[in-house]
Amino acid sequence: MASEVYKKKVVIVGMGNVGSAFAYALMNKHLVTDIGLVDIDAQKAEDLRHGLPLVGPLNIEAGGYEHCADADIVVVTAGAGQKPGQTRLDLLKTNVRITKEIVASVMEYADEPLIVMTTNPVDILTLVALEVSGLPEGRVIGSGTVLDSSRFRMALAQACDVDPRGVHAQVLGEHGDSEVPIWSRANVSGIPLSDFGPMRGVAVDQAFMERIGTEVRRAAYEIIERKGSTAYAIGLALCRIVEAVFKNQRSVLTVSTLAEGRYGLPHICLSLPCVVGANGVQTVVEYALAPEELEALRRSAEVLRESYARLA
Numbered sequence: 001m002a003s004e005v006y007k008k009k010v011v012i013v014g015m016g017n018v019g020s021a022f023a024y025a026l027m028n029k030h031l032v033t034d035i036g037l038v039d040i041d042a043q044k045a046e047d048l049r050h051g052l053p054l055v056g057p058l059n060i061e062a063g064g065y066e067h068c069a070d071a072d073i074v075v076v077t078a079g080a081g082q083k084p085g086q087t088r089l090d091l092l093k094t095n096v097r098i099t100k101e102i103v104a105s106v107m108e109y110a111d112e113p114l115i116v117m118t119t120n121p122v123d124i125l126t127l128v129a130l131e132v133s134g135l136p137e138g139r140v141i142g143s144g145t146v147l148d149s150s151r152f153r154m155a156l157a158q159a160c161d162v163d164p165r166g167v168h169a170q171v172l173g174e175h176g177d178s179e180v181p182i183w184s185r186a187n188v189s190g191i192p193l194s195d196f197g198p199m200r201g202v203a204v205d206q207a208f209m210e211r212i213g214t215e216v217r218r219a220a221y222e223i224i225e226r227k228g229s230t231a232y233a234i235g236l237a238l239c240r241i242v243e244a245v246f247k248n249q250r251s252v253l254t255v256s257t258l259a260e261g262r263y264g265l266p267h268i269c270l271s272l273p274c275v276v277g278a279n280g281v282q283t284v285v286e287y288a289l290a291p292e293e294l295e296a297l298r299r300s301a302e303v304l305r306e307s308y309a310r311l312a
Contacts, residue, residue: 032058072114073115148271174304
């Protein structure tokens with residue numbers, strides 16, 4: 001058993017495609033000492049355990065919510081999955097009910113965990129989890145557009161034929177159809193994309209922005225249509241959030257957080273640039289957006305607010 005002094009434990013609630021991909025990535029990245037798996041099928045832990053001699057010491061336990069008692073982070077991936085042709089918001093009522101049950105069960109055992117939501121529609125479920133848990137707002141976050149921002153960066157890197165690690169670009173708002181790529185701030189190693197693109201033979205014009213924006217927004221739908229679900233990239237995105245927390249990296253990530261009072265937004269959770277460290281969201285960064293981006297962000301918030309209001 002790992003020494004309590006150095007113990008870093010993540011509990012994953014739901015071992016479907018996303019939960020399994022996250023557990024596998026987490027195991028390989030050596031970010032934790034303990035992984036707890038909460039799922040109807042406890043046998044799902046065995047396949048992971050069999051790989052431990054190949055990756056190093058790690059405790060993997062499966063069972064019920066009692067595993068949350070000493071968890072540092074609880075990541076919720078359980079819920080009904082998105083089917084071909086279905087929007088994330090179509091999942092709303094079913095997954096709200098599931099989320100309320102899960103969060104209440106987590107809080108029966110855990111004192112003040114950091115809860116990371118990834119079940120869709122993630123922004124609304126992050127707000128539901130915040131309300132049910134009673135935790136401080138910085139300790140309940142959604143995976144939000146961390147993945148969408150990664151897709152945005154990858155699309156720009158491919159277009160410009162450069163290393164994606166040097167591309168800095170963010171998607172804000174809903175993790176869904178109303179998400180907002182922030183073109184005004186996109187850059188490659190500090191060089192504005194509008195300047196860098198032409199150096200690589202890429203005209204960063206309206207047609208280019210619409211094409212890339214559609215590609216990023218439609219990525220999940222196309223993957224679901226082809227293979228039934230998204231899993232690997234979101235698993236890595238969750239690892240990135242966990243890494244920022246455990247290493248207190250104070251990384252700026254586009255996680256979903258309570259947006260009320262920022263940019264004139266209502267009482268809803270959506271993705272904004274957040275400094276993420278040891279206690280979750282430490283600061284929400286509110287920087288100047290282009291007028292059209294600010295308008296789109298407010299429309300995105302309204303889409304979410306209207307959906308959330310239908311739950312009443």
